[in-house]
Amino acid sequence: MGDAVQQFFAVKAKIAAAEREADRQAGAVTLVAVSKTFDATDIGPVIEAGQRVFGENRVQEAQAKWPDLKEAFPGIELHLIGPLQSNKAREAVALFDVIETVDREKIAAELTKEIAKQGRAPKLYVQVNTGSEPQKAGIEPREAVAFVTRCRDVHGLAIEGLMCIPPADENPGPHFALLEKLGKEANVAKLSMGMSGDYETAIAFGATSVRVGSAIFGSR
Numbered sequence: 001m002g003d004a005v006q007q008f009f010a011v012k013a014k015i016a017a018a019e020r021e022a023d024r025q026a027g028a029v030t031l032v033a034v035s036k037t038f039d040a041t042d043i044g045p046v047i048e049a050g051q052r053v054f055g056e057n058r059v060q061e062a063q064a065k066w067p068d069l070k071e072a073f074p075g076i077e078l079h080l081i082g083p084l085q086s087n088k089a090r091e092a093v094a095l096f097d098v099i100e101t102v103d104r105e106k107i108a109a110e111l112t113k114e115i116a117k118q119g120r121a122p123k124l125y126v127q128v129n130t131g132s133e134p135q136k137a138g139i140e141p142r143e144a145v146a147f148v149t150r151c152r153d154v155h156g157l158a159i160e161g162l163m164c165i166p167p168a169d170e171n172p173g174p175h176f177a178l179l180e181k182l183g184k185e186a187n188v189a190k191l192s193m194g195m196s197g198d199y200e201t202a203i204a205f206g207a208t209s210v211r212v213g214s215a216i217f218g219s220r
């Protein structure tokens with residue numbers, strides 16, 4: 001058994017333990033295995049071990065490796081977890097099953113157009129910049145609920161969840177708590193939060209999916 005497969009099973013076990021610890025239902029949390037920078041030879045064994053949900057942060061990189069993998073392994077669910085440029089909306093709608101990084105009007109409008117054109121509707125999450133970091137993508141927390149409402153009412157988009165990436169140098173708990181509160185206010189069911197260093201904490205705060213890369217595939 002390769003390293004990534006072994007680490008994949010270890011992460012699965014830790015997720016199950018964190019669900020129990022937090023009195024969450026078994027299987028309440030979806031593991032999104034973040035495979036950015038790794039290629040098909042690294043990813044294939046993890047798929048063969050049973051994983052089907054993967055995250056990528058660049059449209060172009062995902063286009064280079066996932067069409068073949070999707071054909072070889074049925075039932076793959078691919079999440080876009082990196083910033084989306086409006087000129088990449090067409091490719092993103094064609095390839096991804098979940099786009100977690102909707103964060104501005106222009107993207108919402110482009111996605112609406114492409115979904116109508118392609119007749120393919122990925123699930124959509126709004127990214128919230130919970131730390132209000134200037135260099136980071138995501139809508140400001142105070143604008144998040146109104147933005148979800150506009151996505152629904154003005155653009156006709158079904159927004160199913162919220163996503164956040166807490167500041168690297170801060171305790172993530174308050175950020176997860178904020179996302180959970182905003183999710184309730186915006187009436188979304190899904191919360192994508194938690195990475196290799198803090199996914200067990202995120203599960204305690206109500207994450208419905210965690211995005212784990214290096215704890216499975218190794219450092220990048």
Ligand SMILES: *Cc1c(COP(=O)(O)O)cnc(C)c1O
Binds near residue numbers: 211
């Ligand atoms: C890379 C990345 C992850 C995974 O990070 P790890 O620390 O390797 O688990 C999660 N979410 C986003 C948005 C990322 O870009």
